[in-house]
Amino acid sequence: MSTTSGAGSNATASAGTAPNAVEIAGLRKVFNANKANAVEALVDVDLTIAPGEFVSLIGPSGCGKSTLLRLIANLLDPTSGTVLVNGKPAAQARQDQDYGMAFQQSGLFEWRSVVRNIELPLELKGWGKAERRARAHEMLELVKLGDFAGHMPWQLSGGMQQRVAIARALAAHPPLLLMDEPFGALDEMTREHMQAELLQICARTSTTVVFVTHSIPEAVYLSNRVVVMSPRPGRITEIIDVDLGSDRDEDTREATEFYGRITAVREALRGIEMGAGPRGIEDR
Amino acid sequence: MSDRGSGTSALRTAQLAQVVLPPVVFGVLFFGAWELLVAAFDIKPYFLVPPSDILGRFLDNFDLIWAAMRVSGANALIGLLVGAILGVAMSFVLLRFRVLDEIVTPLSIALNAVPIFVLVAVFNNMFAITSEVPRRLMVTLVVYFVVLVNVARGLRQVDATHVELMKSYAASDWTVLRLVRVPNAIPYFFTALKIAAPLAVITAFVSEYFGGSQNGLGNKITSNLATSKKAEGWAYVGGACLLGLAFYLFAVVLEMVVTPRGAGDRAERGRSGA
Numbered sequence: 001m002s003t004t005s006g007a008g009s010n011a012t013a014s015a016g017t018a019p020n021a022v023e024i025a026g027l028r029k030v031f032n033a034n035k036a037n038a039v040e041a042l043v044d045v046d047l048t049i050a051p052g053e054f055v056s057l058i059g060p061s062g063c064g065k066s067t068l069l070r071l072i073a074n075l076l077d078p079t080s081g082t083v084l085v086n087g088k089p090a091a092q093a094r095q096d097q098d099y100g101m102a103f104q105q106s107g108l109f110e111w112r113s114v115v116r117n118i119e120l121p122l123e124l125k126g127w128g129k130a131e132r133r134a135r136a137h138e139m140l141e142l143v144k145l146g147d148f149a150g151h152m153p154w155q156l157s158g159g160m161q162q163r164v165a166i167a168r169a170l171a172a173h174p175p176l177l178l179m180d181e182p183f184g185a186l187d188e189m190t191r192e193h194m195q196a197e198l199l200q201i202c203a204r205t206s207t208t209v210v211f212v213t214h215s216i217p218e219a220v221y222l223s224n225r226v227v228v229m230s231p232r233p234g235r236i237t238e239i240i241d242v243d244l245g246s247d248r249d250e251d252t253r254e255a256t257e258f259y260g261r262i263t264a265v266r267e268a269l270r271g272i273e274m275g276a277g278p279r280g281i282e283d284r
Numbered sequence: 285m286s287d288r289g290s291g292t293s294a295l296r297t298a299q300l301a302q303v304v305l306p307p308v309v310f311g312v313l314f315f316g317a318w319e320l321l322v323a324a325f326d327i328k329p330y331f332l333v334p335p336s337d338i339l340g341r342f343l344d345n346f347d348l349i350w351a352a353m354r355v356s357g358a359n360a361l362i363g364l365l366v367g368a369i370l371g372v373a374m375s376f377v378l379l380r381f382r383v384l385d386e387i388v389t390p391l392s393i394a395l396n397a398v399p400i401f402v403l404v405a406v407f408n409n410m411f412a413i414t415s416e417v418p419r420r421l422m423v424t425l426v427v428y429f430v431v432l433v434n435v436a437r438g439l440r441q442v443d444a445t446h447v448e449l450m451k452s453y454a455a456s457d458w459t460v461l462r463l464v465r466v467p468n469a470i471p472y473f474f475t476a477l478k479i480a481a482p483l484a485v486i487t488a489f490v491s492e493y494f495g496g497s498q499n500g501l502g503n504k505i506t507s508n509l510a511t512s513k514k515a516e517g518w519a520y521v522g523g524a525c526l527l528g529l530a531f532y533l534f535a536v537v538l539e540m541v542v543t544p545r546g547a548g549d550r551a552e553r554g555r556s557g558a
Contacts (some may be wrong), residue, residue, distance in 0.1 A: 075451055094454050101452045107445030111467045120463070124453045 019087025021176050021208035022049040022072055027081035029067055029234075040233035041067045045081070047227065047236065049208060051175065054199075056211045056219035057227045058265065064234025065212045066180055072210060073101055073178050086175055097125060099176040100169030104184045106161035108153035108168075115140065115149040118168045125172060132171075139167040142201060159190040166198065170205060177202070177209045184214065192253075195221055199248055216269070220244075220261045221253060228268040238268040333515045342519040349504075349523040356500040357527050359416055360488035363423020364481060364531070370424070371431025372473065378432075379439045379465070389436065392429045401426060404491040419491040419500075426487045427480040431473070438472025439465045474539040481531040489524060501527065 027045035032038045042064040049055050057065040070076040071083055074090035085093035093099060100121070108117050115136045122132035140146050143163040153161055162182055169177055183191045195218060202209055213219050219226045220242055228238040242261045244252055252258055315335045321327065322334040329337070342349060378385040403425070407418030442464050450460045492502030501524045508517035 070448075073452055075448055094452065097453060099452070101449065103445050103448070105443075105445045107443065107449050109446065109464070109467070111470075121453055124455055124459065 018051050020048050020084070021051045021053065021086060022047065022210065023082075023084040023087075024048070024068075024072070025082050027068075027071065027083065028079045029064070029071060029076065030079045033079060042071070042234040044235055047239075049210065051208055052206050053225065054202060054209045054211065054223050055225050055227060056213055056223040057229060058213055058216065058219045059229030059234075059269070060231055062231040062234070063229040064231070065229050067234065068229075069178055069180055069210060069212050073099060097121065097172055098174055099178050100172065100174045101178045102162070102165045102169045102180070102182045104181040106153070106158075106165040108161055108164055110153050112153075113149070114145070114151050114153065114156070114164050117153065117164060118171050121168060121172050135171060136167075139171050140164075142170070142204070143167045143197070157190075159186055159194060162186065162194065163197070166201070170201070170207065173205065175208060177207045179209065179211045181212055181214065183218070191218070192250075196249065198222065203246065216262055216265050217253070220258060220265060221248065226261075226265050228265060237271070240264050240268060329514055330512060333518055337515045338518040338522060341515040342522050345516060345519055349501075349520055352499065352501045352504045352520065353523045353527050355416075355497075356485070356488045356492070356502065356524070357530075359419045359491070359500070360423055360484040360527070360531060363420045363488065364427050364484040366420070367424040367427025367484070368431050368477065368480065371428045371476070372435050374428070374432050375436035375439055375469075378436050379461075385436070389433070392433050395429050396433060400429075401487050401490055402494075405494045408495050413495070414497045416497070418496065419488060422491045423484045423487045427484055430480045430483065431476045434472045434476035434479075435469050438469030442468045470543060474535070474543070477535040477538070478532065481535040482528045485524070485528040485531050 024045055024047040027042060028040075029042040030038055030040050045068060047055075057068060059065050067076065071078055072085060072090060074083070074085075074094040083090040086098045088096070088098070108114075109120070112120070115133070118136040118139050119132045122135060127135075137146070137149060140149055143166060145160060145163055145167070148156065148160065148164075153164065156164065162185075166177075166182070169179075183194050186194065198209075199222060201207075209222075211219070211222060221244075223242050226240045226242060227236055228240065229235065230237045240261065244255070244257055244261070319334045319336060322332055374388075378388055401422055404418055404422040407421050411417045439461075446464050446468075447460070450464060455463070489500055489502030489505075492500040493506065497503075498507065501520055504520045505517050505524070508514075508520060
């Protein structure tokens, strides 16, 4: 139950009655265990995420950030250690659809209209037709695509498709949103726009977010905490607090504090590269 | 609004003309050249008959040709339906039992590359000499493998993101089948049907060359050509062409009715977008 190294004050402060959004202890994941090609994807991962927090996972390819996200989602089973989501074991949380998920590919079903894509998780939860249609329209308004309900996914741009995917992930109002590089395939302008919208949506719905990304500015702009990970074997090396306040807008991107945090994350990541080679030579 | 409506309809007509005109012009030129060639060089009818002759015989003998078309057409249609149903059914079985899939799929792909319709000679030995069953069996077999290979692929090759997403919804295998695999396989099914429909017609009348009743298009083509009734023979060839086209159109129209937004187009977009 101990908090993780360097965890932000907001991670522990709210641990009153509400359970933590995510609680990971002693997590280890080995792919192809007991075989010649066994890969240690994650070791010694402890991480606690408070309700309403926005946490990014960042690190070079192969550091296990996507694996960690899939372990939280219970799309993968851990080799050892525990994952609690919303106070329940991850498997139970998945059964209860306690989280929504969005991927780099929007993953929209091309044979379903936009509104029916958003209805899908509700349909699987057994909601009635009128009820889920109403919620889907509400979600479409939230992502500012109210006029596109009847469109087919391929009629939308990449950014719009991703917004539909986010609307779908949040349709059932899950307390937790898991995102795996959701803006990775978008151009820079669309990407910044989507980041701002995501923050607004999360603030309005008070959703906790775990966000995997390759981009340092993206991680800093969005997050309360940035979790820096390193490969071979995948592990958490540093957790960096980002105290840019809750009202982040386009001016935030120009702020000195913003650059300060970017530098902090970059240095943490650079430390990883050093670690891989001979240590401490180029530390100027 | 009406302005825009008439604008688009004018555009539609222009687009339609662009699609329809070239083949029509080509057809007219082709048959015109054929007709002129036969006349100009005084080509004898035992070598090549002019299209006007063929059209005349086709109209004169329409009842006979229609009867032969119905025989071959019925064989093709029954084989197509039974083969398609069996092919779809088997692809679901293969999805369920992986081991079976590993045995059957390579075999199916290999068989698709072999002219298996020669098997009709074997089937002919198994049934009465006047039976249509061997021919229908042959068509069924040819269609079956085409449909099986394609639909099995459509059921299996689903988007990895879709599978993860459904897992995150704690969806059962049955739900994944119903909401992901089957819709994903529909464009594959129609691709198979568009290949299989004309193939069914070809198989139906090629099968007739291997014996049995002398009642189908294939029989009539050979018997007329053999008795030097060249123009009649050609008229039956025309009937065979019409039958093949009708089957292909049937597949295309069925696809348009079932997936109005263009399933093939959609499948391509789905894949390139991923």
